[in-house]
Each structure stands twice: as C-alpha cells, then as structure tokens.
Amino acid sequence: MIFTTPLPFIQEFVDQLDQEIRDRAPTRKLSKAQRWWLSFCLMGILLSNAVCWAAFERVGLGGYQQAALSWMFRGSKLLWPLLLHTSIMLVLRCYGITEGVLVGDDSDRQRAKVTKRIFGAHKVFDKKTGGYFNGQTVVLLFLITPKVSLPVGFRFYQPDPVVKEWKKNEGKLKQQGVKKSERPPRPERNPAYPNKGQLLLDLLEEFKFYHPGLVVKAILADALYGSDGFMNRAAAVFRTQTISQLSKSQTIRFRQRDMAVAHYFATYPGVEITLRIRGWKDVKVMLGSARLYVNAHQQKRFVVALK
Numbered sequence: 001m002i003f004t005t006p007l008p009f010i011q012e013f014v015d016q017l018d019q020e021i022r023d024r025a026p027t028r029k030l031s032k033a034q035r036w037w038l039s040f041c042l043m044g045i046l047l048s049n050a051v052c053w054a055a056f057e058r059v060g061l062g063g064y065q066q067a068a069l070s071w072m073f074r075g076s077k078l079l080w081p082l083l084l085h086t087s088i089m090l091v092l093r094c095y096g097i098t099e100g101v102l103v104g105d106d107s108d109r110q111r112a113k114v115t116k117r118i119f120g121a122h123k124v125f126d127k128k129t130g131g132y133f134n135g136q137t138v139v140l141l142f143l144i145t146p147k148v149s150l151p152v153g154f155r156f157y158q159p160d161p162v163v164k165e166w167k168k169n170e171g172k173l174k175q176q177g178v179k180k181s182e183r184p185p186r187p188e189r190n191p192a193y194p195n196k197g198q199l200l201l202d203l204l205e206e207f208k209f210y211h212p213g214l215v216v217k218a219i220l221a222d223a224l225y226g227s228d229g230f231m232n233r234a235a236a237v238f239r240t241q242t243i244s245q246l247s248k249s250q251t252i253r254f255r256q257r258d259m260a261v262a263h264y265f266a267t268y269p270g271v272e273i274t275l276r277i278r279g280w281k282d283v284k285v286m287l288g289s290a291r292l293y294v295n296a297h298q299q300k301r302f303v304v305a306l307k
Contacts, residue, residue, distance in 0.1 A: 002059050003047065006039040010046070013090070014039045020086045028079050037072045040064050085210035088143075088152055092214070099215035100145035102207065102238075104200040104225060106157065110135040120156035139196050141203040153203040160193035197230040204237045216240050223247065228297035246294065246303065253293040264292065265305040275306075 006014075017038075018030040030038070040063060044056030053069040092098075108124045110133045115121040124135045141153040166187055173183045189195065194202070200221065216238040221230070226244035235242040248262035270288025277283060286307040294301045 002061050003043055004061055004063060006043040007046075010039050010042050014042070016090055017083070017086055020090065021082060024086065025079070025082060028082060030078075033072075034076060034078060037064070037069070037076075041069070081206065081210075085152075085207075088150065089211065091148070091150065092211075095145075095147045097145045097147055098213075099217055100143045101217050102152075102204065102219045103142040103144055104140070104203070104219070104221040105142070106137055106139045106196055106224070108135055108137050120158050122159055137196075139199040139203065141200065141207060143207075152207055155199040155203060157196050157199060158193055160190050162187050163189060163193075197225050197227065200225060201230065201233055201237070204234055208237055218243055220244075228294075228299065231297070246301075251295045252303070253295060254290075258295065261292075261303065261305070264290070269307075270305065 014030075014035050018035055022029045040060060041056060044059055045051060047059045048055035053066040056069055057064060057066045108126075110124075111118055111121055113134050115134060118136065120136050121134055122137075123132050124137060125131075126133050137157040139155045139157050140151055143150055143152045163186070166184065170183060170186075204219070218240055219234050219238065219242045221234075221242070221244050223245035225231075225234075226246060231242045231244055246261055248260065250261045251258050252261055252264060253259075254264055265288045268288060268290070270286050272284055273287050274282050275285050286305075288305040290303055291300050292303050293299070294303075
C-alpha cells in the first residue's frame, strides 16, 4: 500500500500534539515542516510496519527522500522527551487512563560486528549461546494498564570501560591464585557510565515529572534491580511499593538465625491456591509469604514464594 498524504486521524493527532506542546512550552511548538515530517513518518510506520527511512520513501511515493527524512531526524531541534511524553499523555487521555503499573526491564539487541556509527554498541554476553556478540543494551520502562500497555521511556546502557578492564584483569588474577589483598581494588564508577539501576531510576523520575497526576500502583523489576538501593529509591519516587526478585540462596534472618530463602520456604511451604495467569490460564501453585529480614538489604521485606 502507498500514500501521498497522511490519513486524517494522523493529521488530527499531530495537530493535538502540537497544541499540547504549545500549552506546556510555547517556545517548543512544532513548525509546519516538523508537523508534516512527523505525519509522514507515522503514516510510513503504519503502512510498512517498520521504522526505516528507505521503506518510508517507497510507500510515500517520493514525498520525502530518504536523506531528507534522516536529516530531519538528526538535525531537527525537537525536544524529544517532551514529544514522547506529550504523545503518551494524549493516549492516556484518549483511553481515560488514570492509574497503572510501571515495569522496568532491559533488552540486548544484536548489531553488525563492526558498528562505528551506532551509539552505545559494545560486547554483550549472549544468554542463549554463552558467547558474546556486538550489540546495544536498552533499559526500558513500560506502563501496564487494564486497557493498554505501552513503552514510556528508554535509555542506552554503556559499560564503564575502566571497570570492564578491571573485571577482565580481576578474573585473570583469581585464576592465578592472587590473594584479594594483593589485587587492585575496584575503581570508582564514572558518572558518565551509569549502571542499569540508575538509568531505570532516571526514567522513573522523568515519567513522574511529565505525568504527576497518574497514580502508580506499583513498580516491577526483575532480579537485576533487586538491590536495596534501587528498591528504596524507586519506592520513594512515587511513594508506592516496589516488587523485585530475590535469589533462592539469598540470606535472610528468622528468629535470630541466618538461612537461605529456599531453606526457609522448604520449612514453611505455604498453602496451595489457584492463580489465573495473564487472564486465561488457571494453574495450581504453592504460595508462601512472610515478612523477613533480608541481610543484604539490612531491613525487613515482605517476601513471597511461588512454586
């Protein structure tokens, strides 16, 4: 399918977007060229099901050349965070959404072996094969609601090259049997290379800034973000509960005794209940829960175990 002009609902959306930006930041209004470019790109995505300048040029019958589309993206003075969150606000308003759950995660995207012009490309561990590939790591923030789920923020993660080199050298020295006291200490992290937890916290702060009226019922993240620092700071951003994961070998304290989480729930297995997964599949699980002191966090957490 091809087109010469964007569909009316896309033009209407871009006009609403421009008006909202004018209301929020009058100096950041969209120019006529920017509105046309944005409408053209949205129409191209709709028809080609991809974000590709060459595909946009083909389905748009040459209404925009590939070089011009790319230049507008790279050279435009659009305030991209404002554009993104204003778009999100319009979607939430359209569906009447006033509350939801924020979910943080990260994704590794494989790229070509040589990527001189792609931002944030680095050597990434391949979980499937156990090897490595050249790619990008993106930290993502999703908003989950009963009506719609959509991504609301992202950041590119880059490992600190100094820390990366230290880890490589540390592994060699361990294999050689060098004592820890004789090995170089871990270098301080460069603020220019924040870790994934800090990137996700930045995304939470940004989302709160642009959407102060949305009620966030909970913040979810996997075990990578299960540190005490992240969980406490994330909970403080929206003053809500943060849910993550503990390793089964994580040490907890119960009645003045230290033990692994797995050992505690083997002793107190809980009860059998039926849970509905993703709204359609019923499964029977063993559910156990307790408020336990987690040693690594130096505070009590409400721990839930499912089997």
